[in-house]
Amino acid sequence: GAVVSQHPSRVICKSGTSVKIECRSLDFQATTMFWYRQFPKKSLMLMATSNEGSKATYEQGVEKDKFLINHASLTLSTLTVTSAHPEDSSFYICSARAPGLQVNEQFFGPGTRLTVL
């Protein structure tokens, strides 16, 4: 299957700082990427849908000014957690879909563990 990477895999930051997480499709061009958040022992919650070259679509209850998403190229989407607080500590996972691959499949990255002190 197609490969999606995330960087960094783990990050620890101080409260009030901003953190950027990268999601890359390594062997295909992803017109659409998705960002999820997962708290311990909970399921994945979709945060936003990111389309290359346009603004992201956020799920209800997700603050777009706090979770900035940029999908500037067909292989890279970034999620920036601005003014992070301890309650933002979570496992952030991206996924990608691409034309040419089976429309119904999504490929997930390995996740980024964010800890805000």
Next chain:
Amino acid sequence: DAKTTQPPSMDCAEGRAANLPCNHSTISGNEYVYWYRQIHSQGPQYIIHGLKNNETNEMASLIITEDRKSSTLILPHATLRDTAVYYCIVRANTGNQFYFGTGTSLTVIP
């Protein structure tokens, strides 16, 4: 919103078949049933999907009832590496987003 119901946890003996049920009584005619699994602290991994016919691949089999209101994922010979949370998701083929439910935590016991 998730449209599926799964038991929260199951155990299975190593080498035996693991049968994971999923209820999706409100599934629409154009919605597929997808199964993903997530091993601890990793991203979800695609397993299989189907519309109404039973499906089989190298990982698993998917049995969908005739009324499509429920399905069962079968891992024919479970190994310790199959210990994971298994998610059943319904989505239209033209759909975009996946909405995850609570999943079933499968523990394969030696």
